[in-house]
Amino acid sequence: MARTAALPRSDTPAAGSGVAAGAPAALAQGLVKRYDGVTVVDGVDLTVERGECLALLGPNGAGKTTTLRMLLGLTPPSAGEIRVLGHRVPEDARAMRADTGIVPQFDSLDPDFTVRENLLTYGSYFGLSRRQVAARIDDLLAFAELRERADAPINALSGGMKRRLTLARALVNDPALLVLDEPTTGLDPQARQHIWERLQRLRHDGRTLLLTTHYMEEAERLADRAAVIDGGRLIACDRPRALIAAHIEPHVVELRGDAAAGWRDTDAITTERVGATVLLYSGERDGLLAAVERHCGNDYLYRPANLEDVFLRLTGRQVRE
Amino acid sequence: MSGYAGTLGAHLRRAPRPSLRFIPVWRRNFLVWRKLIVPSLLGNFADPLLYLLVLGYGLGRLVGEVEGLGYMAFLATGIVCSSAMMGATFEALYSAYTRLTMQQTWAAMLNAPLSVDDVVIGEIAWAATKALINAAAILVVTLILGLAGGWGAVLVLPVVLLAGLCFAGLAMIVTTVSRSYDFFLYYFTLVITPMMLVSGVFFPLSELPDAVARGAMALPLAHVVALVRPLMTGAWPSLIPLHLGVIAAYAAAAIWLACALARRRLQT
Numbered sequence: 001m002a003r004t005a006a007l008p009r010s011d012t013p014a015a016g017s018g019v020a021a022g023a024p025a026a027l028a029q030g031l032v033k034r035y036d037g038v039t040v041v042d043g044v045d046l047t048v049e050r051g052e053c054l055a056l057l058g059p060n061g062a063g064k065t066t067t068l069r070m071l072l073g074l075t076p077p078s079a080g081e082i083r084v085l086g087h088r089v090p091e092d093a094r095a096m097r098a099d100t101g102i103v104p105q106f107d108s109l110d111p112d113f114t115v116r117e118n119l120l121t122y123g124s125y126f127g128l129s130r131r132q133v134a135a136r137i138d139d140l141l142a143f144a145e146l147r148e149r150a151d152a153p154i155n156a157l158s159g160g161m162k163r164r165l166t167l168a169r170a171l172v173n174d175p176a177l178l179v180l181d182e183p184t185t186g187l188d189p190q191a192r193q194h195i196w197e198r199l200q201r202l203r204h205d206g207r208t209l210l211l212t213t214h215y216m217e218e219a220e221r222l223a224d225r226a227a228v229i230d231g232g233r234l235i236a237c238d239r240p241r242a243l244i245a246a247h248i249e250p251h252v253v254e255l256r257g258d259a260a261a262g263w264r265d266t267d268a269i270t271t272e273r274v275g276a277t278v279l280l281y282s283g284e285r286d287g288l289l290a291a292v293e294r295h296c297g298n299d300y301l302y303r304p305a306n307l308e309d310v311f312l313r314l315t316g317r318q319v320r321e
Numbered sequence: 322m323s324g325y326a327g328t329l330g331a332h333l334r335r336a337p338r339p340s341l342r343f344i345p346v347w348r349r350n351f352l353v354w355r356k357l358i359v360p361s362l363l364g365n366f367a368d369p370l371l372y373l374l375v376l377g378y379g380l381g382r383l384v385g386e387v388e389g390l391g392y393m394a395f396l397a398t399g400i401v402c403s404s405a406m407m408g409a410t411f412e413a414l415y416s417a418y419t420r421l422t423m424q425q426t427w428a429a430m431l432n433a434p435l436s437v438d439d440v441v442i443g444e445i446a447w448a449a450t451k452a453l454i455n456a457a458a459i460l461v462v463t464l465i466l467g468l469a470g471g472w473g474a475v476l477v478l479p480v481v482l483l484a485g486l487c488f489a490g491l492a493m494i495v496t497t498v499s500r501s502y503d504f505f506l507y508y509f510t511l512v513i514t515p516m517m518l519v520s521g522v523f524f525p526l527s528e529l530p531d532a533v534a535r536g537a538m539a540l541p542l543a544h545v546v547a548l549v550r551p552l553m554t555g556a557w558p559s560l561i562p563l564h565l566g567v568i569a570a571y572a573a574a575a576i577w578l579a580c581a582l583a584r585r586r587l588q589t
Binding site: 035072074075076095097102104106107108109110111112113117122124125126127173 | 345352424426428429434435
């Protein structure tokens with residue numbers, strides 16, 4: 001993959017935001033959201049440190065997007081305190097959003113404009129003049145690898161290109177904080193790698209990243225810390241490695257097909273069933289593999305524990321709508 | 322967190338907070354319009370012009386003079402008003418609804434430092450601009466055809482812009498509560514079409530039964546016609562503060578309500 005242009009954050013000393021150097025990028029305390037008596041976010045405390053990448057994980061309907069919307073001042077909390085980039089939210093959400101970039105879950109690129117016009121127009125919503133955006137536009141296009149497509153209409157772009165443009169668009173105001181709601185959902189593996197590479201670069205440039213995702217691999221690769229939300233509550237928040245160490249035995253075997261069907265649970269090995277797959281967890285590798293080989297020979301997959309195991313154990317196995 | 326309750330009452334008690342941030346919203350729509358200037362001008366322009374020429378010619382031969390004007394001139398002054406209403410209404414219904422739902426343009430704007438009020442006011446300002454463009458186009462044709470004239474005709478433009486804010490605001494109320502395009506048909510059938518037929522666009526209010534004429538004066542379009550018709554034909558309107566007051570009151574109330582409804586819909 002060609003090395004693309006870096007997009008370092010211009011080092012304006014926290015332009016007018018008056019944020020203390022050590023203060024977190026985002027802080028939520030006792031966050032609650034009720035809709036018609038139904039509580040969708042139920043007392044979430046969350047801190048996003050400056051310069052870190054925090055991933056919000058959770059099944060559908062867990063309250064991830066609602067939490068993000070409250071942090072961004074797009075919907076008022078039913079209770080709780082929010083501070084983002086030093087601004088009180090939702091009261092000062094406008095000032096906060098001036099220094100924040102948002103990549104929404106659903107495509108909201110402007111179909112009436114070309115790639116370049118999308119960036120110029122979006123910049124105008126931030127009060128940026130054509131000239132101010134024009135000065136950044138080549139870097140943004142290079143970052144999104146869309147230089148050759150600058151004058152293409154939006155409907156001529158692939159899904160991956162649209163996502164990259166949406167990411168570039170969110171950088172038009174050189175934000176300190178980038179908030180991404182499922183940034184790679186629906187993308188093919190190449191396009192996903194593309195986005196990951198760019199997000200990593202943005203973090204290295206010193207920006208703070210807050211993202212939601214369904215993909216545990218994404219969280220493991222990108223996030224300094226992962227926060228697991230279920231039923232509107234924050235049930236765990238730590239570095240991915242620490243979460244794995246705290247919640248899961250390190251050695252995992254997956255059985256499928258006949259090997260899974262014939263497996264009989266034993267006391268020595270933790271067994272979980274997900275659909276037609278049997279997952280076996282153990283603190284001790286040799287004993288686990290010996291037991292499995294006695295059962296089904298070589299018809300198994302051995303791997304180290306990962307964040308997906310943590311996620312399944314913490315949020316349960318039933319399918320969420 | 323009081324004051325952030327999501328009920329309509331709470332939103333209605335909070336006045337819209339206009340800011341100059343509405344300008345980029347207006348400008349975005351203007352730039353798209355400019356890209357498609359030929360078909361959009363033709364569409365907004367050809368329809369009322371056809372009405373004017375065909376009805377004006379055909380009916381004009383039967384009717385002769387109305388209120389001291391040739392029927393063609395009478396009709397032209399009315400159609401300037403109705404085309405302003407139609408221009409603002411269509412833009413604030415169909416086009417704004419597309420940007421609110423299908424295109425998610427509003428969502429993108431709200432991710433920037435724009436508020437719901439900025440977006441709604443920007444959309445209404447743009448729809449009013451469309452009213453101005455439509456009315457101005459018809460006005461120019463009537464001037465060229467010699468159906469209207471005089472310096473008063475220039476004053477039609479600010480009146481039409483105010484009318485545009487009024488009709489855009491009313492349509493935006495419908496847009497912010499609508500769940501599909503089909504809903505707009507009710508607004509046309511129950512509000513816009515009856516208003517157009519009884520407000521003195523095609524024939525004088527005095528031809529209507531008294532009760533209907535009085536009812537028409539409760540609606541904004543009759544007041545627009547009452548201002549625009551004399552201005553275009555070299556006379557000076559009577560009761561100017563009343564007419565302007567009614568249109569402005571409708572505009573202010575509609576914009577207030579539309580902002581509240583949009584906040585209720587979007588800030589959830």
